[in-house]
Amino acid sequence: MSALEVLAPGLLSSLQDAGRPGWAHLGIGRSGAADQPALQLANALVGNPLSACAIECTLRGPKLRLHRDAHVALTGAPLPRARCNDAPMPMWASVWCPAGSELDLGPMMSGCRSYLAIEGGLEVEPWLGSRSVDLNAGLGPLEGRALRAGDHLSIGARRLPDRAVSGWSLDPRPWFIDPATDAPLRLMQSRHTAALDAASHATLLRSGFRVAADSNRVGVRLEVEHPLQAPSVGECISEGVVAGVMQLPPGGQPILLGAEHPVTGGYPRIAQLAGVDLPRLAQCRPGDVVRFAWIDPSKARDALAEQQRSLDDLCRNIARRLEQGA
Amino acid sequence: MHVAFETLDEHSILLRLADTIDPEVNARVHALATALRAADLPRLRDLVPAYASLLLRFDAPTPGRADDDLRARIETVVNDPEAWPVAFEQGAWHRIPVCYDITHGEDVAAVAEALDLSVEDVVRRHSAAEYRVAMLGFAPGFAYLLGMDPSLAMPRRATPRTRVPAGSIAIGGAQTGIYPRELPGGWQLIGRTPLSMFDPFDDARPCRLAPGDRVQFEPIDPDAFERLQRESGA
Known part of the structure; x- marks a missing residue:
């Protein structure tokens, strides 16, 4: 039986969870999900396992109808016009939606991706242990495609009593930080950093990099006024890559690999985004101008551990409040 | 053989054996991968062989310091190549039937002409070699095979095709490869196998070929292609 009906898909909405490692x-x-902390917090707010399947929306959210009672939660990039049955819908909060509710998420004014978690999680057949759609490969649930109007999705068993929460929401900081207006994204040195010439080094640190229109879940393409000089490192042969790798193709405009990156790559790797800033990479919106700063790998490691600790603490606190019916 | 360690991100270490595309180096990569799998490293989630390197990705951040226990365990395996399995014995064998007819490999005549060979020569040389799956990449299940007769090396097409049929056997530079699904691609198509190379519904083994596997091609005619394709339900 359908529990969630897609009335309009928004710009690009897809089913995402913690991902499909191991293959x-x-x-x-x-x-x-490109912004994993945002996914986990949305799930925590509706009492789901943190890795449950939710909807990742891009730039403009979908319009949906819920065919049964459920709590829902919105996190990630701000959706100032989100409505549930004509009432404004708060983000970073658990919102009670009775059966028949219509959710209209509307546009994002900053950032790029928002997450809608529904109590019980979206129940589609997992592929290789994950309910994430791989849009680039066209694989995973829903034949590997984005949501479209007329889709009907099932929802898992509810865990919370009706109207379990009221009136509180999380502070979005530091879980949403606009990449365009805030501190620079932090980079660690990588295999070919030292091979960049002095002018390219200076550009990397001092110039603004515009997020190109053809950026997507595979990678964020950057445009800079004075292209970087490709390092003379001879031919690179393909080797394994990870999210956050900054590649430099021959044109001199770098690419930061995202959640759907290919498993191997052959371009020079001029930097590695610190893991703590991967959620901010997910929020880079075409047209945004971002800046970079170097970070020492041990500091990056500490920052990531600290981020993970506070995320775990926050999710535990949310679970406790939901249990107490606060 | 010296193995260089590189820390990629907070979760990953890249081991690099060389900077060349060389069947012997690649065989060593697969031998090291086997040895590391056997070492049962805690929270190792992905082990990604490429031509001359091996990416290890862990579920938890790797402390990454030289005195760290995990790093020490990896070094123990890396520094004892005598204990790695014998490189050339690694990998399952696959015999892959291929129809090299122009109806199934659109570029086969053009490739033969460019190489100044007959189509029969191309087929004979391509099917005589023993190949190893150096790595999978580009798309899920796409296998890069090393071991092609160097006389068959052929540049990629100037304009890639938007749709290459699933099962196409192709030449790209000094390598040969198999398109596991219908994909865009720029390699020269010389034949096609009726076998299903990629089955997303097989959760245990979605790809027929795994890194390090060995492959031989067996020429078949278009009738055999049709029959095998019906039988495999591909």
């Missing part, structure tokens, strides 16, 4: 040796990437 990269077969050329099958992880995929999964």
Whole structure:
């Protein structure tokens, strides 16, 4: 029985969860939500396992009808016009929606991706252990495609009592930080950093990089006024890559690999985005101008561990409040 | 053989054996991969062989310091190549039937002409070699095979095709490859196998070929292609 009906899909909405690790040796990437903390917090707010399947929306959210009672939660990029049955819908909060509710998420004014978690999680047949859609490969649930009008989705069993929560929401900071207006994205040095010439080094640190229109879940393409000089490192042969790798193709405009990155790559790797900033990479919106700064790998490691600790703490606190019916 | 360690991100280490595309180096990569799998490293989630390197990705951040226990365990395996399995014995064998007829490999005549060979020569040389799956990449299940007769090396097409049929056997530079599904692609198409190379509904083994596997091609005619394709339900 359908529990969720897609009335209008928005610009690009897809089913995403924690991703599909463990298959990269077969050329099958992880995929999964680009902004993992936002996914986990949305799930925590409706009492789901943190890795449950939710909807990742891009730039403009979908219009949906719920055919049964459920709590829902919105996180990620701000959706100032989101409505549930004509009432404004708060983000970073658990919202009670009775059966028949219509959710209209509307546009994002900053950032790029928002997450809608529904109590019970979206129940589609997993592929290789994950319900994430790999849009680039066209694989995963829903034949590997984005949501479209007329889709009907099932929802898993509810866990919370009716109207379990009221009136509180999370502080979006530091879980949404606009990449365009805030601190620079932090880069670690990588295999070919030292091979960049002095002018390219200076450009990397001092110039603004515009997020190109053809950026997607595979990667964020950057445009800079004075292209970087490709390092003379001879031919690079393909080797395994990870999200956050900054590749430099011959044209001198770098690419930061995202959640749906290919498992191997052959361009020079001039930097590696610190893991703590991967969620901010997911929020880079075409047209945004971002800046970069170097970070020491041990500091990057500490920052990532700290981010993980506070995320775990927050998710535990949310679970406790839901249990107490607060 | 010296193995260089590179820390990629907070979760990953890249081991690099060389900087060349060389069947012997690649065989060593697969031998090291086998040895590392056997070492049962805690929270190792992905082990990605490429031509001359091996990416290890862990579920938890790797402390990455030289005195770290995990790093020490990896080094123990890496520094004892005598204990790696014998490289050339690694990998399952596959005999892949291929129809090299122009109806199934659109570029086969053009490739023969460019190489100044007959189509029969191309087929004979391509099917006589023993190949190893160097790595999978580009798309899920796409196998890069090393071991092609160097006289068959052929540049990629100037304009890639938007749709290459599933099962196409192709030449790209000094390598040969198999398109597991219908994909865009720029390699020269010389034949096609009726076998299904990629089955997303097989959760245990979605790809017929795994890194390090060995492959031989067996020429078949268009009738055999049709029959095998019906039988395999592909």
